[in-house]
Amino acid sequence: MADASYPxxxxxxxxxxxxxxxxxxxTLGITWFAQDALGEVVFFDPPEVGSTITAGExxxxxxxxxxxxxxxxxxxxxxxxxxxxxxxxxxxxxEDPYGEGWMVKVKLSDPSERDNLTDxxxxxxxxx
Amino acid sequence: MLDAIGVGSIxxxxxxxxPAAVRLGRPLDLPAGMAEQDVYAHLRELAARNTSAEDEIxxxxxxxxxxxxxxxxxxxxxxxEFLTPYTPYQPEVSQGSLQVMFExxxxxxxxxxxxxxxxxxxEGPSAVASAGYLARxxxxxxxxxxxxxxxxxxxxxxxxxxxxFGAEVVEVPLADGLTDPAAWAAAIGEDTCAAFVQQPxxxxxxxxxxxxxxxxxxxxxxxxxxxxxDPIALGILKPPGECGVDVxxxxxxxxxxxxxxxxxxxxxxAATEAYLRRMPGRIxxxxxxxxxxxxxxxxxxxxxxxxxxxxxxxxxxxxxxxxALAGVVYLSWLGRHGLVELAELLLQRTHYAREAxxxxxxxxxxxxxPVVREFALKLxxxxxxxxxxxxxxxxxxxxxxxxxxxLVAITEQRSRADIDRLTEVLGAAVxxxxxxxxx
Numbered sequence: 001m002a003d004a005s006y007p008x009x010x011x012x013x014x015x016x017x018x019x020x021x022x023x024x025x026x027t028l029g030i031t032w033f034a035q036d037a038l039g040e041v042v043f044f045d046p047p048e049v050g051s052t053i054t055a056g057e058x059x060x061x062x063x064x065x066x067x068x069x070x071x072x073x074x075x076x077x078x079x080x081x082x083x084x085x086x087x088x089x090x091x092x093x094x095e096d097p098y099g100e101g102w103m104v105k106v107k108l109s110d111p112s113e114r115d116n117l118t119d120x121x122x123x124x125x126x127x128x
Numbered sequence: 129m130l131d132a133i134g135v136g137s138i139x140x141x142x143x144x145x146x147p148a149a150v151r152l153g154r155p156l157d158l159p160a161g162m163a164e165q166d167v168y169a170h171l172r173e174l175a176a177r178n179t180s181a182e183d184e185i186x187x188x189x190x191x192x193x194x195x196x197x198x199x200x201x202x203x204x205x206x207x208x209e210f211l212t213p214y215t216p217y218q219p220e221v222s223q224g225s226l227q228v229m230f231e232x233x234x235x236x237x238x239x240x241x242x243x244x245x246x247x248x249x250x251e252g253p254s255a256v257a258s259a260g261y262l263a264r265x266x267x268x269x270x271x272x273x274x275x276x277x278x279x280x281x282x283x284x285x286x287x288x289x290x291x292x293f294g295a296e297v298v299e300v301p302l303a304d305g306l307t308d309p310a311a312w313a314a315a316i317g318e319d320t321c322a323a324f325v326q327q328p329x330x331x332x333x334x335x336x337x338x339x340x341x342x343x344x345x346x347x348x349x350x351x352x353x354x355x356x357x358d359p360i361a362l363g364i365l366k367p368p369g370e371c372g373v374d375v376x377x378x379x380x381x382x383x384x385x386x387x388x389x390x391x392x393x394x395x396x397x398a399a400t401e402a403y404l405r406r407m408p409g410r411i412x413x414x415x416x417x418x419x420x421x422x423x424x425x426x427x428x429x430x431x432x433x434x435x436x437x438x439x440x441x442x443x444x445x446x447x448x449x450x451x452a453l454a455g456v457v458y459l460s461w462l463g464r465h466g467l468v469e470l471a472e473l474l475l476q477r478t479h480y481a482r483e484a485x486x487x488x489x490x491x492x493x494x495x496x497x498p499v500v501r502e503f504a505l506k507l508x509x510x511x512x513x514x515x516x517x518x519x520x521x522x523x524x525x526x527x528x529x530x531x532x533x534x535l536v537a538i539t540e541q542r543s544r545a546d547i548d549r550l551t552e553v554l555g556a557a558v559x560x561x562x563x564x565x566x567x
Contacts, residue, residue, distance in 0.1 A: 063430055
């Protein structure tokens with residue numbers, strides 16, 4: 001498992017999600033803290049491509065040996081891609097939560113929602 | 129204790145805590161107390177009013193069947209390791225319990241030809257309804273299509289559950305004893321969550337499950353096809369896993385559980401791998417320990433109530449472990465060939481009985497479909513009265529449905545001589561009732 005890290009170029013949601021915004025789309029995933037709290041991830045249940053997600057509401061499920069948890073959307077939009085590789089290698093969420101462990105790509109319906117997210121320093125200051 | 133909390137009496141406690149407006153203000157309307165010996169005598173008298181399946185020649189079935197329960201089942205169920213423990217909250221300590229669950233699941237999986245089985249649920253109807261909830265979680269839709277050939281208790285339970293999570297149940301009628309294929313196909317559409325069929329159906333008829341499942345998948349590719357099966361009939365019928373059924377459920381009572389006035393029994397629940405993570409209840413898994421020895425665990429527990437709470441597929445997953453144990457012991461006792469022989473025997477006796485009874489005056493088959501162990505008759509006399517007349521002769525001819533329909537079940541405990549006796553008694557009862565109408 002990777003060491004704790006919170007890349008500076010990402011935006012963070014207090015439910016332990018990150019967003020990497022690239023124009024009108026964003027890549028979403030869960031933070032190092034989230035995967036560490038979950039423990040070994042054994043299954044990722046993604047949303048369907050084309051479905052709509054809403055900021056602050058669940059859009060996927062991640063199952064570890066300890067629990068099944070909802071993944072909360074940091075921003076709203078339409079799912080344009082899901083990380084199919086996680087079906088066979090869900091452990092990528094533990095090993096590389098900001099890289100190969102990405103979950104979905106979203107076409108943003110309201111890019112201004114980024115103002116509700118925080119930088120890495122603010123997010124990590126909330127972790128106890 | 130009253131002293132400790134500063135209250136003078138029980139009455140004062142109630143006065144201070146319970147508003148006068150909601151109190152009854154008089155004693156409960158109950159009879160006076162009885163001495164223990166009197167209670168015993170009273171209960172004996174009540175119990176004596178029951179008629180057990182051993183007190184008459186019974187052809188009752190309709191979902192629960194009077195099969196012989198071999199002594200080995202009582203012997204094993206009586207062992208305190210199985211009889212006394214509560215649900216294993218530290219499951220891996222109870223390797224024996226987990227192994228039983230695993231063996232049971234393996235047997236159900238082989239019986240249904242479906243790769244995944246849970247460790248059992250309460251009984252047949254709640255298994256049917258839980259399959260509906262599984263489907264609801266899997267595809268998010270809210271319209272169930274159910275054959276009218278489902279057991280009425282299953283339909284009722286499905287409707288009750290469906291109301292709870294905002295789904296509707298559309299019933300497809302029977303035509304000549306079978307789920308009407310045209311109505312079935314017409315009822316299923318893109319918005320269908322799950323489609324339910326029972327095999328054999330409530331009137332005993334063998335459905336063409338393969339065709340019904342295919343029609344359902346054609347109309348709604350990701351609708352869940354649920355088959356409610358009689359496990360004994362699987363000794364002779366094609367297994368659901370080979371008929372396009374996604375989730376197979378059923379009443380487990382015929383497997384080594386006595387009638388016991390309706391329960392407890394258990395429900396079995398098996399599915400394709402696609403629904404593994406939506407299964408209700410618990411699943412035991414086989415693994416190896418650190419030293420490489422075979423061991424058992426409760427697997428995928430995270431899906432269920434003690435962790436997922438309101439998002440679990442089921443919150444009644446207290447497995448009927450003891451009843452399911454009876455089920456797996458029964459299947460082991462019968463063996464692979466024994467189950468086939470049993471089903472073949474039932475098939476022969478059932479056809480013998482159907483031919484003999486439909487040859488009687490005033491008795492005809494309600495439908496002409498193939499049957500395995502149960503069939504419906506149409507009487508030209510009130511069925512309830514005919515049943516009462518037969519019972520006076522020590523024969524229970526079956527379950528009266530509607531005004532003139534009788535559902536007759538056969539088990540291996542009903543000999544040819546018993547069937548001949550039924551023919552004689554039923555013929556006389558129908559004749560007497562027709563006479564009474566004309567008189």
